[in-house]
Amino acid sequence: MFTRTTTPITSILGISIILLTGCGGGSGSSTNTSNNTTNGATPPDTTWQAAQFQPAETFANYCANPRTGLDPFENTAYPDKQGNVAHEKMWLRSLTHETYLWYDEVADTNPSDAENVAQYFDVLKTFQTTPSGNKKDNFHFTQSYEDYKKESQSGVSSGFGVRWSTISSTPPRVYRVAYTQDNSPAEIAGFKRGDTITAINGVSINSSDTEALLLGLNPTSGSTHTFTLAREGQSEPVVATVTAGDIALTPVQNAQTFNVNGKTVGYVQFNQFISAGQSGLISAFKQFQNAGAEALVLDMRYNGGGLVDMAAQLGYMIAGPNNTDTQTNSPKVFSQTIYNDKLSANNRNVTFRNQEINWDTLQYTDTILPSTSLNTVYILSTASTCSASELIINGLRGIDLNVVLIGTATCGKPYGFSPAPNCGQVYYTIQFTSANAKNFGAYSDGFTPVDAAGNTGELGLTSNVSGCAVNDDFAHALGDPLEGQLKAALEHIKTGNCPKVVQSRPSNYEISDYISAGVALEIPQNSANNGLLFTDIVEPK
Template sequence: MRIYKYLMLFALVGGLFTSCSKDDDVVSTDDTPTEQKQIEGNLELEIKDFIWKGLNYWYLYKGEVPELADNAFSTESEYIEFLEGYSTPESFFNEGLLYEEDRFSWIVDDYEELENTFAGVRTTTGINYGLAYIDSDSNDLVGIIRYIVEGSPADMEGLQRGMLFTEIDGQQLTLENYRTLLGSETLTFGFAEFTENGIEANGMETTLTKVQLNENPILVAKTLDVDGIKVGYLMYNSFVHDYDDELNDVFAQFKNDGVTELVLDLRYNGGGRVSTAVDLASMITGQFKDKIIIRTKYNANIDAQLSEASKVTRFDDMIFDGNESDHPDHTPMPINSLNLDKVYVLATGSSASASELIINGLAPYINVVHVGKKTVGKVQASITLYDANVPYYEKVGLNPDHKYAMQPLISTSTNADGEAYPGGLIPDIEVSEKWDNFGTLGDPNEPLLAAALNDITSNRSFLRAIDEGKFIPNVVGESFEEEDAYRNMYIDVPAGEEFKKMKVTDFKD
């Protein structure tokens, strides 16, 4: 029965809901409050009740939202009236409870779709694109293909990185219509090219229908021999836990190849799972096991209950180590580490969250050379909360009547030295992608990679590749921005076993 879950709310608000108000003329055959029955008999109220309880328990900005205070409501009826004051669960979440400065929390009505996104499964043509103004005099946009997902419809049609498009279904892309046009299930791309007069349509068209794909975030992994130096190059596009084994295999190959320098390409990587980022940092290094990579802070109620040890995340030497050993379908695997004391990271305005964690988390320990542009600046992490038994992140006792889930921010972090990057990380070597000199990913003459190789080797021949090209775009949109998980950094089980031992009553005022 769901009575248990509602009773947990009573404890959360300091015993407020332990009895009916004297003003309520209630005749009942049991001890269940009338308002509780109202919630259990109304699916929309059940969902809103879950939203309030989950945010009251976990939300990083609980202290900034008066409606989430444990003593926010003086009577049960007042609480019910508050739930009923919003027309939908979405409006209740976004307008009633979300902190005004929070840009990254969201709610979904189908947690299975959300879980697929985190696993790298999405419905797509296979084109990862960026969008920019054609010129400064209009809102007309041009898109460029940044990369193609292997095995996708776009791959089957032979589309390639660097191809430009200006039209979808015969309509010019503009700032006002691009989300609608690119959101269609079937799209006809109208291609364009650079000419002496600027960007012009070339008459080529391709029609693609979106399909569900599993995108491997490891797009390119290769060892380059540059002036006798073995340089590992890894283009990694999302921190997806399902591909950790393959990521570890890449580093095994780098070790076998004798790699002594590494260029990690995160230029389009918007983030993902924190534990994968920690494992990747441990693959790059290896000599810092058990050293702190990030320090984490939660809301005041949760933070006060945790030991200092549980509020830090450390370098490790095993995939699925620690808390992750709870996954019975996986076997712990030793991490293949390069033991580097320097790494080059290609990062841009599309790099966020876990990508930034890599740069900032490694900085106290090794020389991290950031090549590219300033990053997004996202230091908070979120967690998936289900309408389930407390503490809500475990799918135990799920409400079978709906699939709503929340992804609220629950923590913020710094590196071991207490440094964060809310304004974005500034590059050490600033290089812009020029769309008329886009290059091939993994090719030593691709401008961002060439900038890193020039610094590694001091080979001035790379400067020509860096300097060519004139079209530096003002990017206004890109792939996946329509997804709720866009630029997200998330965790599964926060603070390990300590949270499993905690009860809701621990958070009473």
């Protein structure tokens, strides 16, 4: 978490269910520590007493395997001190008790009952459910400090640069290419949207050897893997060998305009609310502004979230100064950030922002962002449309902008967190919920497009949003006007009605395939391969 200035930028992250690995590794107990010291510091006592909590800072940076030397990302010494696994667990326990949104729903289990740090972190959350029966907290995860810093500071992530769409994680498994990062190893190797994995390194995608499959789906940097892919309209399989590396992420893709009955319509695919995306968004909206765009299609079907203040910037670029009052000293509220009852003094409003951010100095500049100044926006969605992406939907509806949702229900995450680094890992535990200017934030089961029979007007502040239900179409490239969701949006712009569409599904699979039992193969979703975003708190002036 950056703490350089005083006006915080808040953040929300996309859906995350990953394989957890603790910094200390191995097992540990909650017995008293030895008297090892580093720089004169005496490790604190780690005796567990039910319902008795010391401040999290008491245990911070006491590590089973402390790092030494300079942090290459900050050019400062690592803060780690010699401790043990119990210190890392006790830090997580206190952090949860202090900051977790639903801290009173977390059982205070003895840390020694968990085999390792990762296992203990996995139980430090609520296990209650949403009104529909889904997990209330489906967003509890961790990633390495190095991966977090690469992505947050440089817009770089390890992998092939391919976003997989998981249609079925149990046999018969279905994993398809959603998109590739520009100039990535996957793009160069010839991966194309819609390609379906049939084997990885010669191992069938339906094999019980899930460990072998995950080596390809979640590769280590420098490792080489061979994918066998089925391609639509091609009888012979495609075999592609690709080497994982550090991938420069391209959050903004396919910015272009269409002519629909004499009306200029802007389209942009936006994948990630990260700092590297700011320049791309500015370029896209300058293009739309210069073209006199009268309508906008924002493709966020794979956008898992990210920076809240970047969402506030994008909200302005869509709605413009008149709808957001950003030309005055009292801009409208984009989102309310609401913490648990212990931290209610931190509750605050995030307003629409019309200024560019200098991400090196973490300051707002005097440069005013471009804007289409529209009263209606079309948003393309799937279950991977999450968090800060949903914040755009909710924030714009909060100022009575007409949002038309084209696609399927979004993920349902009106929550966010600050990354919490400790001992080489960064932990993400839900710390706040959000609401729009009208105090609406009840969309824990996602926003659902509902056909309003040609009426694009506001349906009211519920999780139903005026629009059209259209499945993702893997048979066409993103940005292709014949692609199902974009085609539906353009048709709606033209006629005001939802088109009659055939709901797409992967070829060569029957509906019964999706309910087959088998061993689930879950891709760790903090990887670039699956497009999941980090979250970041920065504090620009």
